[in-house]
Amino acid sequence: MELTDLGKAIQDLRTQKGIGLRELARMTEMSPASIVAIEKGSSSPNLATLHKILKALGTTFAEFFVKSSDQTQLPVFTAKDMRSISDGNRKYTFLLPKSVDMKFEMIHETIAPSGEQSDWEEHDCDLGGVILSGGPARLEIEDQGQWTLRKGDSFYIKTGSKHRLMNMGKRPIKQITVMDPPRY
Secondary structure (H helix, E strand, C coil): CCHHHHHHHHHHHHHHHCCCHHHHHHHHCCCHHHHHHHHHCCCCCCHHHHHHHHHHCCCCHHHHHCCECCCCCCCCCCHHHCEEEECCCEEEEECCCECCCCCCEEEEEEECCCCCCCCCECCCCEEEEEEEECCCEEEEECCCEEEEECCCCEEEECCCCCEEEEECCCCCEEEEEEEECCCC
8 A cells, every 4th residue: 555545544534433633643642743744645654653543543454454355255365465564674464355254364474673672562362373484583471471482383362462572583584373353
């Protein structure tokens, strides 16, 4: 999605939800000027910022970006029909179409090496995944501990658990993540 299209889609959703610019700024702890810049397409939000905006607007990445499909009878979904979003640190490719028939959501994630601590995340779904390449990664689950994950290792995080995953290696991590129930 082009930057101007992204901004317009955010603005349209905000307007549709009846949320004012200042209210969205308060909800996301951002300045109104930052939101205006994103909506006009003159500023590109990173995925963490975009997540905050979409959450405040009552939606998720998948609901916002994934194309609906009436073709859930087909067992194959081609790469050309998949949608991706990215910033400098992460890329999410939604592997399955949005459909009421889908019982889970599946994403191919690429996480760049970074020496920085990632933000805590919390989801309203169970989350599982497997590291395909890269790493090692450090998975932290609040009040449970932290683990080092390498190629071939998998993880499972229960609904509502605060967690973060950080690439500790020098190459990008590629992983498949599955969410149940799907967030769209």
